[in-house]
Amino acid sequence: MTRSLLGLDFGGSSIKGALVDVETGRTLTSRVSIKTPEPSTPDNCIPAIAGLVRQIGGEGPVGLAVPCVVQRGIARTAANIDHKWIGVDGAALLGATIGRPVTFLNDADAAGLAEMKFGAGRGSSGVVIVLTFGTGIGSAIYIDGHLVPNTEFGHMEIRGMEAEHRASARVRTAESLDWPAWAERVNEFLARMHALFWPDLFILSGAVTENYAHFGPLLKSSAEIRSAQFTSEAGIVGAALAAAMRR
Ligand code: BGC
Numbered sequence: 001m002t003r004s005l006l007g008l009d010f011g012g013s014s015i016k017g018a019l020v021d022v023e024t025g026r027t028l029t030s031r032v033s034i035k036t037p038e039p040s041t042p043d044n045c046i047p048a049i050a051g052l053v054r055q056i057g058g059e060g061p062v063g064l065a066v067p068c069v070v071q072r073g074i075a076r077t078a079a080n081i082d083h084k085w086i087g088v089d090g091a092a093l094l095g096a097t098i099g100r101p102v103t104f105l106n107d108a109d110a111a112g113l114a115e116m117k118f119g120a121g122r123g124s125s126g127v128v129i130v131l132t133f134g135t136g137i138g139s140a141i142y143i144d145g146h147l148v149p150n151t152e153f154g155h156m157e158i159r160g161m162e163a164e165h166r167a168s169a170r171v172r173t174a175e176s177l178d179w180p181a182w183a184e185r186v187n188e189f190l191a192r193m194h195a196l197f198w199p200d201l202f203i204l205s206g207a208v209t210e211n212y213a214h215f216g217p218l219l220k221s222s223a224e225i226r227s228a229q230f231t232s233e234a235g236i237v238g239a240a241l242a243a244a245m246r247r
Contacts, residue, residue: 009110014035066085066104127198212227
């Protein structure tokens with residue numbers, strides 16, 4: 001029997017969700033997306049997310065992926081969303097509003113879950129680093145399939161700037177970088193990550209990987225590099241998987 005759970009991915013520009021078959025990783029409904037309210041405070045976003053949940057429907061546990069370090073259920077940072085999220089127990093807050101159990105986790109950790117279970121990292125052992133390129137750069141590191149949560153490699157300093165301020169997908173668009181210029185910045189980031197962690201595999205994720213044919217061949221690393229399989233749905237799928245795992 002299909003077990004479908006709702007995955008939600010909350011980002012600086014949009015909040016999106018879908019029902020996911022957690023046995024296969026496939027989305028069962030088309031993705032519903034709303035613009036992130038401004039300011040993106042919990043007071044503004046929780047009702048908006050609750051509306052999205054009502055619209056998508058389903059029942060049972062819900063997974064909510066956020067661009068925050070989430071330690072023991074509490075958001076400890078808030079990148080690209082309002083800082084009022086810091087200190088918030090997102091599962092308790094959303095759960096009380098929608099009357100369903102909620103699992104609250106970092107968005108890149110969620111994307112990593114999806115890739116490791118059903119995507120480009122399926123069956124991979126050793127050290128795997130999943131990097132998500134979007135508004136920021138998210139990261140997840142897996143060791144023999146086990147996640148070390150809340151790594152924040154996008155904030156690593158390169159040439160005096162945070163890596164995500166040089167090499168995120170948002171920066172590529174904002175600075176009108178062509179693929180070779182952006183790939184050069186990504187290569188610099190991969191080289192730094194490789195020197196520190198010696199991963200066996202990098203998985204690059206985010207909607208930008210829909211254009212992997214343009215930049216993938218320009219990427220270099222001593223580690224293997226793969227494009228994610230879930231592109232822009234990884235966070236949604238991973239959030240639903242996290243909700244399934246908590247049950
Ligand atoms: C945040 C991470 C998040 C990533 C992707 C970074 O700015 O610090 O927690 O995973 O953006 O949204």
